[in-house]
Amino acid sequence: MVKRRVHVAAAAIVSADQKKVLIARRPSNVDQGGLWEFPGGKLAPYETGLEGLKRELHEELGVEIIRAQPLIRIHHEYPDKHILLDVWQVHEFAGEPFGREGQAVRWVPMEELVKYPFPAANLPILRAVMLPTEYLITSEEADEARFDAFLERALKEDNIRLVQLRAKALDEAAYIERAERALRMCREHGASLLLNGEPGLLEKVDADGIHLTSERLMQLDRRPISEQKWLSASTHDQIQLSKAAVLGCDFVTLSPLRTTPSHPEVAPIGWHDFQQLVERAGMPVFALGGMTRFDANHARAVGAQGIASIRDFWK
Numbered sequence: 001m002v003k004r005r006v007h008v009a010a011a012a013i014v015s016a017d018q019k020k021v022l023i024a025r026r027p028s029n030v031d032q033g034g035l036w037e038f039p040g041g042k043l044a045p046y047e048t049g050l051e052g053l054k055r056e057l058h059e060e061l062g063v064e065i066i067r068a069q070p071l072i073r074i075h076h077e078y079p080d081k082h083i084l085l086d087v088w089q090v091h092e093f094a095g096e097p098f099g100r101e102g103q104a105v106r107w108v109p110m111e112e113l114v115k116y117p118f119p120a121a122n123l124p125i126l127r128a129v130m131l132p133t134e135y136l137i138t139s140e141e142a143d144e145a146r147f148d149a150f151l152e153r154a155l156k157e158d159n160i161r162l163v164q165l166r167a168k169a170l171d172e173a174a175y176i177e178r179a180e181r182a183l184r185m186c187r188e189h190g191a192s193l194l195l196n197g198e199p200g201l202l203e204k205v206d207a208d209g210i211h212l213t214s215e216r217l218m219q220l221d222r223r224p225i226s227e228q229k230w231l232s233a234s235t236h237d238q239i240q241l242s243k244a245a246v247l248g249c250d251f252v253t254l255s256p257l258r259t260t261p262s263h264p265e266v267a268p269i270g271w272h273d274f275q276q277l278v279e280r281a282g283m284p285v286f287a288l289g290g291m292t293r294f295d296a297n298h299a300r301a302v303g304a305q306g307i308a309s310i311r312d313f314w315k
Ligand SMILES: Nc1nc2c([nH]c(=O)n2[C@H]2C[C@H](O)[C@@H](COP(=O)(O)OP(=O)(O)OP(=O)(O)O)O2)c(=O)[nH]1
Pocket: 008, 009, 010, 030, 031, 032, 036, 037, 038, 039, 040, 041, 042, 043, 056, 083, 085, 119, 120, 121, 122
């Protein structure tokens, strides 16, 4: 049997304060009925993703899109069809959304999204909705007072909401001490902190997740931490991306996009290959390697969640 290929455009409509997202319940008599979804539907053959989405949101919710940005593209095999979910984040719209087809519609706080039953293809979309566009990786900083001042500035002034504590030069005791302080600062600003290191570190510091090196990623054969924590990993190619998917990583960094002073000998991936790798990654991907905030929009346009950087946020 040749499976049908279906291209679906869907919207993560985010409230003005960025704290809530709009979801709808599929009627019980349709495919995936009774489950919650991001409003949207199948594209007509002549439509682009955004054109189809505009039509669908008008038909289903009575709203007009004013500003939207690509969020994530997910290819998913259902038993009867291959589906491409082309998901857009809608930042601005006109009208008051309501279920024009009689469906239930609800604004849900981000952290409660995971409580709603969605179709199987939706898990990475939930991750993407919850994640910001910028991922700060902390710099190797010998001085603790300077470390605190830099992190505080990034949280306060750059509004960073996702941080990876990378400190290869510290022994475990010093790392834990720094992590405890970083965690307090992150909590104060509503940011999430991932520890770069062994999964067991979470038993010592109750941070929000673990970031695996690509080497560690390749050695593991199952997800090493609970679903309640974030699991991210460093990847550099297709093999590592596939491994991250098998392991159930929530998101990854893919690098180096550009040549960087820290790794001058490594060939850069470049935007073209990056886009192709991201298209099939099946999870949010942050572009890493010579990235600045000015690259974030382009990264989004080629399918990434956003950018990860040490240098751009650490000054
Ligand atoms: N809209 C939407 N569809 C999803 C999501 N997740 C997911 O697996 N799907 C699947 C379910 C369906 O097989 C397909 C969407 O088709 P649909 O039933 O919404 O299509 P439509 O609005 O054009 O409706 P119809 O005219 O075909 O009845 O994608 C999601 O979050 N939003």
